Each structure stands twice: as structure tokens, then as C-alpha cells.
Amino acid sequence: MAGLVLSKAMLVAARPLPGNKVLIPAPICALLPGMSKPLQASEAAPAVRFGSLALLAWLWLAAGMAGMAQTTAARDWRQEVQADWLLQDAKRMLPPAVEQKVRPEEDAAGGCDGVKNGQWGFHTEAQDNPWWQVDLQARFSLERVVLYNRCDGTAERNSRIRVLVSEDGQDFRKVYQHDGTVFYGYTDQKPLVVKLNGVAARFVRLALAGQSYFHLDEVEVYAIGAQQNVALGKPATQSSTSQWSKPHSPSPLAVAPVYPIATVLERGFKLAESLRRLGAAVENEAALLRELKRQAEDLPPEAPAQARRELYFRAHWAVRAMALRNPLLNFDTLLFVKRAPTMFPHMSDQHYGWWSRPGGGICLLEDFKTGQPRARCLTSDLPPGSFIGPELSYDGRRVLFAYCRFYPQVADMEKVDKEKLPADCFYNL
Ligand SMILES: [Ca+2]
Numbered sequence: 001m002a003g004l005v006l007s008k009a010m011l012v013a014a015r016p017l018p019g020n021k022v023l024i025p026a027p028i029c030a031l032l033p034g035m036s037k038p039l040q041a042s043e044a045a046p047a048v049r050f051g052s053l054a055l056l057a058w059l060w061l062a063a064g065m066a067g068m069a070q071t072t073a074a075r076d077w078r079q080e081v082q083a084d085w086l087l088q089d090a091k092r093m094l095p096p097a098v099e100q101k102v103r104p105e106e107d108a109a110g111g112c113d114g115v116k117n118g119q120w121g122f123h124t125e126a127q128d129n130p131w132w133q134v135d136l137q138a139r140f141s142l143e144r145v146v147l148y149n150r151c152d153g154t155a156e157r158n159s160r161i162r163v164l165v166s167e168d169g170q171d172f173r174k175v176y177q178h179d180g181t182v183f184y185g186y187t188d189q190k191p192l193v194v195k196l197n198g199v200a201a202r203f204v205r206l207a208l209a210g211q212s213y214f215h216l217d218e219v220e221v222y223a224i225g226a227q228q229n230v231a232l233g234k235p236a237t238q239s240s241t242s243q244w245s246k247p248h249s250p251s252p253l254a255v256a257p258v259y260p261i262a263t264v265l266e267r268g269f270k271l272a273e274s275l276r277r278l279g280a281a282v283e284n285e286a287a288l289l290r291e292l293k294r295q296a297e298d299l300p301p302e303a304p305a306q307a308r309r310e311l312y313f314r315a316h317w318a319v320r321a322m323a324l325r326n327p328l329l330n331f332d333t334l335l336f337v338k339r340a341p342t343m344f345p346h347m348s349d350q351h352y353g354w355w356s357r358p359g360g361g362i363c364l365l366e367d368f369k370t371g372q373p374r375a376r377c378l379t380s381d382l383p384p385g386s387f388i389g390p391e392l393s394y395d396g397r398r399v400l401f402a403y404c405r406f407y408p409q410v411a412d413m414e415k416v417d418k419e420k421l422p423a424d425c426f427y428n429l
Contacts, residue, residue, distance in 0.1 A: 077373070085316050086257050093258065107245035108132055108236035111219050114229075115248075118151035118186035120215035122236075123244035130214035131164075132238040133205035134231045139167060140223035142196040145176075145204060148185030148217035149192070156182045157212055163194050165201035172205050186217055198224050204231065213242065259305070259312035261296045265289055268319040278327055285322040289315060324369045334365040335399065337387050338377075350386060354418075354425040358384035358406035362399060379403070388427060402427040 110121035112134050124130040145163055149155045163176040176194045185191035204221050208214050221231035272286040292315050299307060340359030342350050350356045361379040379387065382403060389401030405424045414420055 081320075082313055082316070085313070089260050089263070090257065092263075093260065102241050102245040102247055104237045104239070104241055104245075105235065106247035107241050108134075108238040110246070110248040111216055111238075112229075112231040112234055112236050113248050114218070114232055116148050116186050116218045118184075118217060120150050120244060121217050121219075121248075122238055123215040123242050124213060124238055125240040125242040126211060126213045127240050128211055129207060129209060130212060130239045131205050131207035132214060132216065132219070132236065133169075133203055134219060134221065134234050134236040135169065136202050136204065136221065136230050136234055139200055139202045140221075140230055141198045141200055142204070143198065143222045143224040143226075144196055145194045145206075146220040146222070146229075147183070147192040147194070147206065148219070149183055150215055150217055151184045151187040154213075154215070155184055157214070158183070158208070158216065160209065161192070162207045162209065163196075164205040164207060165196070165199055166203040166205065167201055169203045172203070175199055191220075214239070215244075257309070259308040261292070261308060261312045261315055264312060264315040264319060265293050265296070268315060268322065271319060271322055275322060275326060280322075280325045280327055282322045282325055285318045285325075288318045292318070329369065332367055332369065334368055335390055335392060336363055336365065337361075337390055337401065338363050339387060351388065351427075353386065353404035353427040354407075354410055354421055356386040356404060356406070358386060360387055362387055362390050362401050386427075400429060402429050404428065 107122045111132055113121065115121065122132055124132070142165070147158075147161065149158050159178060159180045159182050161178045162174055164172040164174050166172040175196060178192065178194075183190065183192040204219070206214075206216065206219060219231055220229040222228075223230050268289045269286070272282050272289070275282045292311055296308075296311050299311070338360035339350060340357040342357065361377040361382075364376045364378060366374045366376065378399070379401075383405050385403055385405040387401055387403055389399070391400040392398075393400070404427045405422070407422055407425050410421060410425055418426075
């Protein structure tokens with residue numbers, strides 16, 4: 001997300017780069033809404049005109065081309081662009097991050113925050129007998145606990161997970177121990193359901209015996225005769241924190257947007273100044289920005305949020321139109337690589353090839369300056385695999401990229417002994 005946040009500010013200062021290609025860093029593509037699904041197949045690649053200015057091109061993409069996803073998501077791409085502006089501006093206004101140790105309660109909140117994604121909601125240190133618990137803030141007759149495990153390769157750590165309950169938060173008694181089978185939750189929609197048969201408790205604790213890290217995606221607790229998860233949003237804590245712990249606080253978009261019109265206008269005027277030096281015809285947009293500035297200044301403090309919202313988006317659209325008038329953007333198609341998310345935060349695994357996750361491809365975004373951008377995948381005929389690159393030839397007619405095929409059984413093979421592995425599970429140009 002940092003790339004998205006930086007992108008608009010850097011647009012103003014972007015400079016042409018040597019070379020004749022436009023490359024989109026994969027993490028940007030991974031962040032684009034709707035681009036997590038495979039793109040549609042296409043015919044052979046046409047000759048593609050590319051200009052220089054790689055930096056500006058991908059920054060623009062990051063800032064505003066989310067619309068490309070709409071060909072597959074069937075949503076109004078302009079709404080996606082606007083949502084991205086709101087997110088960027090909200091993040092710009094967050095107070096500066098202060099390096100401080102995450103408290104156990106802050107990390108533990110991720111175990112009952114309603115977010116289920118197959119990753120870890122909380123994460124202790126490797127320690128003896130780690131635990132996590134939630135305070136239901138009242139005594140309930142409990143019907144069941146539903147446990148969503150991590151689904152990214154560490155699920156077996158919880159195969160002998162214990163469920164304990166307490167009425168006072170001091171004395172806990174074990175009411176369940178799992179039988180050693182691995183369970184998941186998010187990926188197979190089969191979380192571990194532990195029946196509690198009406199046991200009375202205010203505190204529910206999950207624990208492991210022996211030395212281990214402890215982490216779960218989400219914990220749900222249901223009382224007899226009730227439909228709602230009584231653990232949701234309740235105070236939680238855990239036995240320790242780790243380098244993977246983080247505070248779980250509301251998203252910046254969860255609070256009401258503030259529509260910083262003045263900031264958008266200020267950036268727009270600076271961009272206009274910069275583009276004039278390049279000979280771009282930006283006077284129409286600059287005049288519009290001046291008019292919007294006048295309207296914003298006339299807006300009474302008690303004006304409804306809708307009025308501010310309208311001015312805010314009009315200003316953003318004007319700035320965007322201006323950015324696309326950059327004479328260095330003298331091409332209509334962007335080339336980029338789309339990649340699958342990594343296992344854990346291990347980007348290196350994606351580069352090993354035989355350990356990488358499949359997905360993505362070499363893609364084009366055509367007519368990116370128009371109101372109808374289109375994304376196409378050039379490699380959809382290849383079997384599932386991973387992609388690195390692309391590099392573009394000097395005349396923009398040939399693309400060089402690396403590809404490795406994905407074999408599900410490789411995960412069960414001796415991965416260190418490479419002689420046993422299929423040759424094309426390594427990257428080939
Ligand atoms: Ca969670």
C-alpha cells in the first residue's frame with residue numbers, strides 16, 4: 001500500500017528515465033482491486049508502442065488505473081479510482097507512525113476482529129505453553145468455539161490445540177484437546193468446531209502445550225440459543241508478542257472521510273506548473289482548479305459533506321486529466337507482470353521458481369489514457385505457473401520474460417535435491 005500512497009506525490013516530481021520500456025512492479029499489480037483473478041485469454045500480442053518515462057507510467061498506474069480491473073469485476077472503474085484517492089488521502093493524514101512495542105492486547109485483538117483471511121490474526125513468540133484468550137465480559141452458557149487456523153503452511157502447529165474456560169480469568173480448566181489432525185478454515189471453509197455443551201464461562205483460552213509459536217486467524221464463540229459470535233470485538237490478550245505482532249486498529253477508511261480539497265488543489269497547481277515546463281496544454285484543467293478553489297473557499301463551514309465530496313472529486317479528476325496530458329506519455333499501452341501473493345512475507349520464494357505459488361502473467365493495459373482502459377493477459381495459454389520480468393526490446397515489439405511451471409506435487413518432494421524436480425519448475429527465459 002505504501003506504493004499507492006507515495007505515487008500521487010511522486011507524480012509531480014517524476015522525471016523521464018533512460019530506456020524504452022514501461023515496467024510495472026509486481027507488488028503494485030497485486031494491490032490492484034480485481035487483479036487477483038486471472039485475466040481473460042487474448043489473441044497474439046499486437047505491436048505495442050512504448051515511450052520512456054517508466055517511473056511516471058507505473059506511478060500513474062498505481063494512482064489511477066484501477067479501472068482496468070473493471071473489465072473483469074464489472075464495476076464502475078471510476079468508483080475504484082475514487083476509492084483509491086480516498087484511501088491515499090486518509091493515509092496521508094494519519095499521524096506519523098511511532099516505533100513502539102506492540103502490546104499483547106493490541107495483537108490479540110486480531111484473533112476476534114472478524115477478519116478471516118487465512119493468515120495470522122495474532123502471533124506469539126516461540127515459548128513454552130503459549131496461549132491466547134478472550135474476555136466475553138459476561139458469563140455465557142457456551143455452545144461451541146469455532147477456530148480458524150492459518151492456512152499458509154503452519155497449520156499443523158495447532159493440531160493439538162487446547163480449549164480452556166474460566167469464570168474469573170484466573171482459574172482455567174481444559175475442556176477440549178484436539179486429536180492431532182490438521183485443520184484450516186479460511187481456505188477450505190472447514191474451521192475446527194469444538195462443542196462445549198453449555199459449559200458456563202466468561203473467559204475462553206486457546207493454548208498449546210510445549211514450546212511453540214501460537215497463532216490463529218480468528219476465534220468465534222457462540223452461546224447456547226444465540227446466533228451471534230459473542231467474542232467479536234471483545235477484549236483479548238495473549239502470553240507474548242513477536243516480530244509478527246501488530247496492533248489491530250480500525251481501517252482509516254472506517255472513519256468518515258474528510259475530503260482535503262485544499263491539499264488536492266495545491267498538488268494540482270504544482271503539477272500544472274511542472275507540466276507547463278514540458279509544453280503540456282493544461283490551461284483548461286488549471287482554470288477549472290482555480291474555479292474549484294474559489295468554490296471551496298466560498299463553502300460555508302456548515303456545508304453538507306456531499307458538497308465537499310463533490311468538489312474534492314472534481315479536483316482529483318482535473319488533476320488526473322492533467323497528469324495524462326504529460327507529453328512524455330506518448331504511448332497508449334502499458335506492459336506489466338502480475339504475480340501471485342507470496343507464502344508468508346517471503347518474496348524470495350517467488351523467485352526460487354519451484355517453491356513459488358502459481359498465478360498471474362504478462363499483461364497489457366491498453367488505452368490507459370482513455371475512459372475505457374482494458375487489461376489483457378498475453379500468457380494465459382501457459383499452464384499455471386509464475387512469471388518474472390518482463391523486459392521489452394528496443395523497438396517495443398518483443399517481450400522477454402521468465403516463467404516456471406507449477407507442480408502441486410513438488411510441495412511433497414525433496415525440494416533440496418533438485419535432480420528429482422521437473423526441469424520446468426525452475427524459471428526459464
Ligand atoms: Ca482475525
